[in-house]
Amino acid sequence: MRKVIMGNHAASHAVRLARAQVIAAYPITPQTQIVEELSEMCASGQLAAKFLKVESEHSAMASIIAASSTGVRTFTATSSQGLALMHELLHWASGARLPLVMVNVNRALAAGWNIWTEQTDSLAQRDTGWCQLYVEDNQEVLDTVLQAYRVAEQIALPVMVCYDAFILSHTYEPVDIPDQDRVDAFLPVFSPTRLLDPLNPCSFSALVQPEHYMEMRYRIQQSMDEAIGVFRTAGEELHRHFGRRYGNLETVATDDAEVVLVTAASMTGPARLAVRKLRAEGVPIGLLKVRLFRPFPTAEVRAALAGKKKAIIVDRNISFGKGGIFADEIRAAMSNVDERPKIFGYVAGLGGRDITPAFLEAIAREALEKEDPPELEMKL
Amino acid sequence: MMTRFREEEELMTSGHLACQGCGGPIAMRLALKALGEDTICVIPACCWTIISGPFPYSALKVPIMHTAFETAGAAASGVRAALDIQGRSHTKVLAWAGDGGTFDIGLQSLSGAAERNDDIIYICYDNEAYMNTGVQRSSATPDRAWTTTTPSGHPKRGPKKNIVEIMAAHKTPYVATASVAYPEDLMRKVRRAAETRGTTFVHVLSPCPPGWRIDSEASIRIARLATDSKVFPIYEVENGEKYQINVKPRDIPVAEYLKAQGRFNHLAAEDIAEIQRKIDHEWRRLMQKAMMDSYSGSHY
């Protein structure tokens, strides 16, 4: 069924279709409508789930960790400050190998207060052991949430689906909402082998001494490595079930490009227009959309950028004292590649400032003209 | 002979890592005997994190979910929700936290669970400081006690936080104090808590020999003195309103309780007199709440 809905409601529908059993959340703009809609769904009986209206994001994460440990599919959504508050427990979730799915609507962090989009909130959680995906439009929101459950439960690690505040969250777009039976065919019932069960009483997450701790960490890293392929397969399965294709990366006109514009999340839309325009002018430019950020699909990025002259990376986030985080990740990914492009990193659109096709076109032209990239350029 | 106690299943094993004379395992053993095996135990950071043993072991024969320091209430709610949605409502959920995880860092999530009235049993075993990290003061540390962060030159000032009143103010269906010195009372309360729908809270005084600077054999005696000197009255509150005192104190001067413990060694006579005055005041207030001049309980 095709409906014109806001990005947040696309997330809600995905959670409904995934048959989440325990939801816990705390209100924060711009995420709120996701859980409002889920509350309605629970109240109306469209979704048979327990909804815990907790007193903080920290408790939201604590309770879904607990619920997941008890053997059910869970969901929470948050944003910015709320995600930062959860930080401690993000580590806990991955350390406990729980297949949580969370939506983070990317929003800038205080101080001062800002409710508009920026990805520093989720990128600051880069090292928590969560998988992260950055999505471009409302349809992708819905599809990615379904993909997230499938992968999370396969690799026993949590997945965070990130999209931009307001640009997606509050913007209405036509979205194909699949029927329940099609989703059920894509996403099997959650049946964990180890759970809190008095019939098989085990302790979970006890003290792990140095003799074992590193091995446990090794196992997480192993699963993360594995996850790249699992995401790819799940993306293909999405295509098979719903006719929409999502890779870990998406490339547009990169085969013969000398320069590649690299984006993530909603700015990829304007970037498509900018690249189309420059191509029409004969500029040998392509587009690389990075969808999967953790685990980082290094090999795929290398394949996309090897041999190119320049990679122009626009980051809607900043690691103060260093620069754009995607740029840095790509720089690192390319570091051992012989024919690597020069990396042009730009930080733009922080705190909800618009990133328009014209703005991206201007950045691209600037990068094309310059011989050497600046270490960091903040585009005010 | 405690026939029922003998018959109830032993759900805590030997070999755990509690210090000699620790009240924590005594309280846990009693509580689990009262609850039975169909129980899931949520343990935030506290001494029991260590006591139950490292991976890949457990000292309990019920499932344990270890969780972050401040999350006992929320985590227990999460387990409860998951059990209910799976039709496993018969399984009891026990949140088992120390005073730090209850009075301090976990108070918010406990309050959240209590306000939602999620069907959990929350037991705080209170040893009146952060003992696992080496005896730092918590908001459960009593007035003028020594801890490593309140050295005897500058002991803690101000009363211990009244967690029972806080919980009663939530109109929690069942709130009680208990002590390892009164096992039958403790077990009765835990059973009652389990039978009560909604959030229930049992505050258990649990002496810590190294932290209180007492001999290991003195644990129970000191806990009993706490009640007999009215420092730690044994009572219960239904729906935040109906108060009942369950153990009649033997009216022992607080000095006897304080002088038995190294953590109060530095107290001057005036300090003791002041503490006694406050205890008498609090006891009168409690008696007023209990609206009775007799007791329902008895000495042991």
Next chain:
Amino acid sequence: MKQQRITFQNVDDLPNVVVSLGTMEWNHTGSWRYLRPRHENKVPACSNACPAGNDIEGFIRLIGENRFAEAWLKLKEENPLTRTCGRVCFHPCEAGCNRAHFDMPVSINALERFAGEHADRNLLAKTARPASGKQVAVIGSGPAGLTAAFYLARLGHGVTVFEAMAEPGGVLRYGIPAHRLPRAVLDDEIADIASMGVTFRCGVRLGSGGDLSYAELVGYDAVFVAIGAHESRRLGLPGEDAKGVMSGLHLLRLVAAGTRPRLGTRVAVIGGGNTACDAARVLLRLGTRVGLYYRRSRAEMPAFKDEIDEAIREGVELHELCAPVAISTNATGAVTAIRLIRMKLGEPDDSGRRQPHPIPGSELEVPVDTVVAAIGELADPGALPPGVEVTGDGSVRVDDLGRASVEAVFSGGDVTPGPRTVVDAIAAGKRAAVAVDLYLAGAEKAEAAKVMRVGLGGGISMSQYLERSLAHERYGDSEHVVTFDELNTAYFESQPRHRLKRLTVESRLSGFAEVNAGLTDREALVEAARCFHCGVCTECDNCYVFCPDVAVRPLGEGKGYEIDYDYCKGCGICVAECPRASMSLAGEEA
């Protein structure tokens, strides 16, 4: 099998979740221990104080469990005169009772009487040893003789009791009045002993001038002489042989035999002991006015306090610090008055009592019709076996097990030195039974003496002797007598001692009815619940319940506990929380 440590070969061997795969029982925390607790019964202060070594807490426990006949049997193991002692014993156990420091001592004596009221003779026979073929003669059937006879029979020996009087019982029948010990009770108790196969030959006086000489006791392998002290000390005063002067013993004997002597209306009783008190109270019942004259003050009177109190309550006029100097007579040689002198107390004498001294010029004369002298009793030297060594006052010299100086002769009770009480006589009878048994078996006494010992007070236990094994002793090998300070009284509630009900004075004086009432079942249960069971495990489960390490395990009802030293960390809580000091804590050996 106990849980083992879990090891992993490599990283793939590990689970991918931090999950438990076993319990902590691999971790033998016993290695932390430097103090070792153990269950160790100790001697209760009551049993330590009981000359007969009665298992007091044991019989009280049985009463508490509603097992009244078994309680009686438990007493009977250490004392065949349970019902008698439940009435006439001066109960040193109650003086020793630790509960006195808490509220009031347990009413042990009343409980003993209560247990006796649930006697079941059928239970007795089962406990006898097979016949030895040996024969023992017991001379005298007072408490010492009866006790020895009972235990010798239980030990499998043939026993014949020779009694000079017409009926058995000795001082119990002819000394202690019926208002203290009803004759039916005594008869019943003697019948228990007879039921063990003991032969009684009454009206047979042994010794020179008697019905039978010791030489004529043929076919006996041993003799136990327990003839008591039935000769009264003389006052040594002018007028002593006047008509109307008699000994207390004589008076009691007459009354016991049913005679009602003519006494006049005013009687002076001289003395402060139990005979004097008994005589005084009997005289009241015979309708006379009684003055009791004692040369020291009431505090020094050797009679049991209860007896003095009751005598005064009944109307005996006690005159302290008065000593007789002469008895006045009339022309017919009959008593008319007694002359006395007032005394004052000086320094303590050898017995620790303050020595009385006459106050010159304080003489007074009291008109009386009869004078009853009760200033002490002596053994009859003519009734002793020839050649037996005696002490200065004519008592038979014996060792600590009652062996006299002549081969195969044993002695005990009032005829030997020491306190002259029923329970001491019972203790002597028990000791002698053991001594005779050892003698007949040709066994060494030292080891047996150790096995039998109850505490440090000299009491011995027959059940321990019969068991012949330290492992079965009531209190382990402990000589540790529990003091009040060793108890954890937090587990005890204050509960008033049972107040003994007594007849009104009016109804007492109308005859020889028993003065003290027994306990009802309910009263007995309440009183039994007051016992602390000092030093003896009651399986209260404190050690088990409070063990933080689940290292104390009950072995089933009545079987006690085991401590798992693999896990016991030696915290000592079990010992500290034992209400009754039946656990001990000792340093761990390196």
